[in-house]
Amino acid sequence: MEIEVGRVIRSSTTRFTVGCRVLQPQVPVFGALVKARAGVEIYGLIYDVRMEDDPFLRQIATVDDLQPEYIEDQRHNRQVPIEVGVLVVGYRHNGEIYHWLPPQPPLSLDVIHTCGPEECVAFTRQFDYFRLVLESRDLPADELLAAHLRYAAQVRGKDKDSFLLDAGRELARLLAMDPIRLDALLGRIRP
Amino acid sequence: MSDDRLLDIWFHRPATPTGTAAARRLGIVVGGSLSEGLRVKLDQNTVVEGMAVGRYVVIHGQTGRRFFSIITDVALDAINPAIEKTPPDTSDRFITQVYQGITTFGRLKVTPMLVLDEGSQEPRPVKTVPAHFSAVYEASEEDVSRVFGAADEQHFYVGTPLDMDNVRVHLNLERFVQRSSGVFGKSGTGKTFLTRTLLAGIIKQGVAVNLVFDMHNEYGWESEGEHRYRVKGLRQLFPGQVSVMTLDPESSQRRGSKVDFIIRIGYDQIEPEDVELLAPLMGLTDVQVGALYFLRRRLGRAWIERLLAEGEAETEGPGELEQILDEGKLHGGTLGAIQRKLGMFRRFDFLQPHVSVDVVGKIMEYLDRGMHVILEFGRYGSTLEAYILVANYLTRRIHERYVQRKEAALGRKGEEPRPLVITIEEAHKFLDPAIARHTIFGTIARELRKYNVTLLIVDQRPSGIDEEVMSQIGTRVTALLDNEADIRAVFTGVSGAGELRQVLARLDTRQQALILGHAVPMPVVVQTRPYGPELYAEVGHEEGEDLQSKLERNVALLRGEQVEGFD
Numbered sequence: 001m002e003i004e005v006g007r008v009i010r011s012s013t014t015r016f017t018v019g020c021r022v023l024q025p026q027v028p029v030f031g032a033l034v035k036a037r038a039g040v041e042i043y044g045l046i047y048d049v050r051m052e053d054d055p056f057l058r059q060i061a062t063v064d065d066l067q068p069e070y071i072e073d074q075r076h077n078r079q080v081p082i083e084v085g086v087l088v089v090g091y092r093h094n095g096e097i098y099h100w101l102p103p104q105p106p107l108s109l110d111v112i113h114t115c116g117p118e119e120c121v122a123f124t125r126q127f128d129y130f131r132l133v134l135e136s137r138d139l140p141a142d143e144l145l146a147a148h149l150r151y152a153a154q155v156r157g158k159d160k161d162s163f164l165l166d167a168g169r170e171l172a173r174l175l176a177m178d179p180i181r182l183d184a185l186l187g188r189i190r191p
Numbered sequence: 192m193s194d195d196r197l198l199d200i201w202f203h204r205p206a207t208p209t210g211t212a213a214a215r216r217l218g219i220v221v222g223g224s225l226s227e228g229l230r231v232k233l234d235q236n237t238v239v240e241g242m243a244v245g246r247y248v249v250i251h252g253q254t255g256r257r258f259f260s261i262i263t264d265v266a267l268d269a270i271n272p273a274i275e276k277t278p279p280d281t282s283d284r285f286i287t288q289v290y291q292g293i294t295t296f297g298r299l300k301v302t303p304m305l306v307l308d309e310g311s312q313e314p315r316p317v318k319t320v321p322a323h324f325s326a327v328y329e330a331s332e333e334d335v336s337r338v339f340g341a342a343d344e345q346h347f348y349v350g351t352p353l354d355m356d357n358v359r360v361h362l363n364l365e366r367f368v369q370r371s372s373g374v375f376g377k378s379g380t381g382k383t384f385l386t387r388t389l390l391a392g393i394i395k396q397g398v399a400v401n402l403v404f405d406m407h408n409e410y411g412w413e414s415e416g417e418h419r420y421r422v423k424g425l426r427q428l429f430p431g432q433v434s435v436m437t438l439d440p441e442s443s444q445r446r447g448s449k450v451d452f453i454i455r456i457g458y459d460q461i462e463p464e465d466v467e468l469l470a471p472l473m474g475l476t477d478v479q480v481g482a483l484y485f486l487r488r489r490l491g492r493a494w495i496e497r498l499l500a501e502g503e504a505e506t507e508g509p510g511e512l513e514q515i516l517d518e519g520k521l522h523g524g525t526l527g528a529i530q531r532k533l534g535m536f537r538r539f540d541f542l543q544p545h546v547s548v549d550v551v552g553k554i555m556e557y558l559d560r561g562m563h564v565i566l567e568f569g570r571y572g573s574t575l576e577a578y579i580l581v582a583n584y585l586t587r588r589i590h591e592r593y594v595q596r597k598e599a600a601l602g603r604k605g606e607e608p609r610p611l612v613i614t615i616e617e618a619h620k621f622l623d624p625a626i627a628r629h630t631i632f633g634t635i636a637r638e639l640r641k642y643n644v645t646l647l648i649v650d651q652r653p654s655g656i657d658e659e660v661m662s663q664i665g666t667r668v669t670a671l672l673d674n675e676a677d678i679r680a681v682f683t684g685v686s687g688a689g690e691l692r693q694v695l696a697r698l699d700t701r702q703q704a705l706i707l708g709h710a711v712p713m714p715v716v717v718q719t720r721p722y723g724p725e726l727y728a729e730v731g732h733e734e735g736e737d738l739q740s741k742l743e744r745n746v747a748l749l750r751g752e753q754v755e756g757f758d
Contacts (some may be wrong), residue, residue, distance in 0.1 A: 168289035169235070176270035176294045179277055183286075190285045 002113040003027045005034055005084060011105040014088055014136075016038045016044065018112045023049075026114075028084045031147025033115045033123060036106035041092040042124060043115070045117060045133065048085030054078075075089035075172070087136060087144070091130040099128035117155040124152040124163075127170040142181065145171075146188035153191070161191045194655075214328040214368035216317035217242075218299065220250060225320050231299040231327050235292030239265065243703070245716035246353050249299055255309030259338055261714060263360045263690040286288060296324070301327070304713035305338060309336045314338055314712060327354065332358045338712050347392035348729075349706070350717030362659050362666075364392050367710035368399040368612050371636045371646040375653045375681055380670035380700055383409050384722045386614065386649050387425065389668070393724075394429050394563055395730045399610035399645075401563040402554065402589070404582045406572040406616040406637040411435035411565040412448035417495055422450070422722055425565065428477025428730050434562045436554070438541040438581065439569020450568065452553060457546035458495040458536070463487045465584045466533075468630050471623065472576050473532045480604035482525050489515060496544050498530050499537065539577050553587040558611060575620060582615055587631045589613075590644055597642045610643045618648035619655030636660040653680040665709035671698040 005028050006020030016036070020028065028034070028046050036042045060066065060074060091102035106112075115123065133145045149167050153160040168186055175182035206704040210701050217237045222502075223229035227480065229250070232621040242265045250258040274294060279286050305314035309521065314337070340346055346361035349370060356588055367389070374389070376382045387410060393399055403410050412424040412435065426433040427447070443450045463483040466473075470480050487494045490512075497512070515521050536542050557564050567584075571577035600607040613635070616622060621632040635646050636754045645665075653661065654676035662684025671680050678692050685707060695705050698716065707714035720726060 099289045155370055165285065165288055167287065172293040173291050177277070179271060179274055179294075182294075183279060186279075186286055190283065 002116050005082070008036060008106050008108050008110045008112060009083070011108065013101055016086050016088065016106055018084040018086060020084060021078060021081060022076055023082065027030050028082075028114075029151075031144055031151055033120050033148065033152070034086055034112050034121075035092075035115055036110045038106055038110045040102055040104075042088060042102045042106050043090045043092070043097075044086035044088045045144055045148050047087045047139050048083075050083040050085065052080045052083065054080050058178075068073070069096050084112075086168060087133065089132050090123065096150070097123055097126075099126060101132070120152055120155050122147075124167075125136065127167060130170060130174055136159055142185050142188070146185060149189045153189075164189055164191050171186040204337065206669065211362060214249070214331045214334075217248060217327045217329055218297075220321055220323060220325045220327060222323075223300070223318070223320065225303065228302040229320060231301055231587055232268075233292070233297035233299065236294075237297065239297030242297065242299060244697050245355060246651065247300075249328050249330045249334050250301075250303070250321045250325050250495050251328065252325050253308075256321070257307045257334075258303045258321050258325075258333065259307070259314060259713060260301040260303040261304050261694070261716075262693070263298050264297040264693050266300070267295065268298045269295045299327075300690065307337075312337070320505050335360075339588065339715070340712075344396065345398070348397060348441045348720060349388065349392070350704070350719040353703075353716050353718065360711070360715050362392065364391075364398045365712045367666050368393060368610055369646055370709050371648065371663060372666040372668070372708075372710070373618070373648045373650065373653070373661075373664045373681075374668045374670075375650055375677070376670025376704070377670060377672055377700075378651050380698075381702055381704075381719065382649055382651070382670060383407075383669065384422075384702075385668055385704060385719055386410075386647070387422075388722050388726065389647070390425060390563075390614065390718065391428060391726060391730055394432060397561075399612045401560045401565075401612050402558065402585075403563075403565045403614040404578065404585075404616065405565050405567050405614075405712060406578055408442065408446065408448070408567045408569065408572065410614075411567055411579045412443075412446060414446075423727060425563070427735060428565070428727060432561070432563060433565060434557050435565045435567060437567040437569055438571050438577070439567070442569030443567055451557075454550055454566065455548065455583070456539055456550060456581070457488075458499070458542060458543055459492040460497055460546065461542075461580075461584065465580060468579055468583045468621070468626060470578065471578055471625065472620070473535065476531060479482070479525055479529050479532075482521055482529060485521065488531070490720070493544075494625040495533060495536065498533055503582045504756060535576060539571065539574075539580075541571070541577075543580070551585060551592070554585065555589065555592055558609065561609065563581070567718065578617070579620055582621070583631060586613055586635070590631055590635060590642065591756070593642045593644050608643050610645070612645055612647050614647040614649065616647075616649045618650040619652045622648070622656040622660045624657040633657060633660055636663050653677050656680065658683055666706065666711070667708050669695060669698075669707075670703065671700050672696070 003026065006018040008016050009019040010017040030046055030049065036045055054091055056079060057074060059071060066086045083167060088101060090097060090099040130145065133141050149164065153164050156163050168189060171185055172182060175185065193249065216234060218231045218233040220229050221232045242262060244262050244265060246262050248260050248262060250260055252258060261551050279290055281287050287643065305316040306317045307314045328350060332355050335352055335355060339360045340360065345363050345365040347364050348359045349362045350360050352358055352360055374382050374386050390401055390403065390410065408414065410424060411426050411433070413421050413427065414424060426435055434451040435448060436454050437450045438451060438454050439446060466483055467480055486498065490497050503607060512526065516523055516526065554564055568578055591609065596606070596608045615632065621630060622636065632646060635644055650656065654674065661680055667681055669681050673696055678695055681695065682692065691707065694716060698705065702719045703716060704719050705714060705716050
């Protein structure tokens with residue numbers, strides 16, 4: 001089941017930002033696989049969900065005895081949207097999935113959807129995109145990858161453990177020279 | 192899961208019908224050289240504990256060649272050496288599984304031995320190495336069988352490769368007797384059993400006649416194995432083909448060993464050369480050895496008798512010895528020492544002042560008839576001096592006759608003497624570097640088969656054997672050795688076999704041997720075949736029970752109770 005997350009407000013080849021109005025229980029979540037549907041489907045992982053303030057919000061935050069209705073109203077009718085940061089990890093063209101950067105970024109106001117279980121399984125069949133995540137040093141890359149892998153494992157049902165083992169082995173290969181980082185990461189995805 | 196798979200689980204269908212296709216992939220070649228062996232990285236799923244030195248692997252090269260190789264070392268390795276300092280939490284199964292085979296993995300060192308070209312059936316010695324990342328497979332039984340051939344006129348089954356009970360390793364006995372061979376191993380590792388098996392093979396195939404200097408009376412008649420069960424001697428297995436001679440008839444009688452001939456040697460038949468080999472044992476100095484030759488010249492054939500006699504009775508009038516001393520040709524102390532040391536001969540009952548029978552001629556007569564001769568030493572087996580004296584005495588003369596015959600045969604074709612294999616135990620005493628150059632055994636080992644005489648040396652300290660002699664040993668059958676020097680000695684003169692040292696040092700203490708050299712296409716670790724009923728049957732010997740049942744069957748037949756099968 002695909003759920004709309006929001007529309008692109010800023011984008012580049014490696015990352016883009018999605019604006020959305022309200023936090024739904026399932027969307028957007030940290031580590032989820034999302035896609036922009038515009039010609040080629042661009043896949044990304046949600047690495048950040050940010051709520052900026054606005055002048056009215058700052059004022060209202062200081063009000064004593066704040067009514068719940070105000071709070072609800074402020075949350076639903078935001079002046080500035082919630083910003084969702086997405087790290088590009090691949091794309092699909094003519095049905096083929098590629099785990100490297102797309103030729104063009106998504107356009108502004110492209111709609112971003114979450115990926116359903118089947119698509120998630122299809123995308124995580126290979127692990128070539130791990131490097132794109134691990135090398136984004138300014139992001140909480142390890143946390144992001146761990147959250148993503150836990151989610152990808154969950155949608156696999158009974159094949160969960162073998163999936164995590166394979167992913168863990170790929171990580172071990174990539175992070176062989178950094179055993180402490182590897183240990184921490186493996187500790188986060190351990191079934 | 193498909194229905195087929197389910198059925199397979201229930202009915203356990205073998206994965207693939209043919210042996211070759213089922214060969215398990217172990218890893219890939221990642222480096223190495225022909226001289227130092229190849230390095231193989233094990234695949235993630237290959238269990239390092241399942242590997243063992245001495246086993247065979249087959250490397251499938253890029254050009255369709257298959258390289259038969261032997262595992263010479265098993266090691267652990269890691270991508271990051273720091274993992275040794277910060278090992279992961281191994282209590283967590285997941286973490287262990289992730290690490291296994293990825294950041295940490297097993298490594299093999301394998302030495303290529305033979306190569307089989309694509310489409311060819313004849314393996315050749317290896318002269319190159321497979322390319323990087325060539326896949327390494329466990330050798331299938333079919334592969335190993337192809338290398339070691341089938342049993343035929345020349346090939347004799349000696350054992351099975353490690354973990355391959357259905358494959359038989361055959362020794363090419365014709366090649367085995369072409370050059371001198373050796374059976375080595377620490378005491379208690381089954382040298383005697385191995386030797387007995389080899390001798391049985393030589394007798395059965397008739398590739399040579401044997402002369403065995405049987406120090407501990409283990410080859411001719413029944414003797415007790417290490418586990419206190421009785422094993423049959425060669426004479427029992429090959430009645431009519433093996434003749435037993437003895438130095439100690441009482442001992443043979445006690446053991447129930449049937450003896451054809453009692454060896455007696457006359458003092459007057461012993462030459463200084465026969466005594467010289469004993470010099471280190473008897474403590475004879477170079478001067479004293481020189482004096483032996485002098486005394487032989489002066490005193491004539493009866494030199495030993497006269498030396499011993501004068502040593503006993505000094506009251507007699509001035510004999511020739513006094514005269515020699517007076518002349519100043521010999522120092523009194525030297526003479527005294529020689530007399531004292533030769534006095535040991537008096538304890539050897541097989542030495543007598545005069546013997547009318549030509550012992551050497553007698554043995555030659557047997558050998559000429561194709562009879563194998565086993566010489567039992569009885570109680571003298573524990574006296575090394577007696578063993579060396581007799582072995583040297585006989586071998587020198589037999590070799591001399593072989594040389595004469597061979598040379599005569601070169602003139603008039605067709606009268607070549609039968610190939611002879613002389614088995615000696617405690618060989619390092621004969622082939623010590625200090626004396627090997629002068630002794631007949633050193634000569635025989637060096638001259639190869641020029642005169643149709645070769646040695647089968649049985650020894651537990653190969654490091655004590657002259658290097659030059661060791662390098663001439665064609666086939667080495669080696670049970671466990673753990674002394675570094677001994678291991679080094681076994682590999683003297685074997686090119687590229689240094690890698691096999693690990694293999695040798697890791698053999699089981701029993702019934703395992705490494706065979707390398709002339710008689711096998713490549714070095715092989717074998718689980719040696721038991722010397723027991725199965726071997727008895729193969730060489731044509733029938734056990735008492737078999738004979739009994741045959742008798743009963745024949746009786747039944749004569750009485751008309753049975754129709755077929757008279758034997």
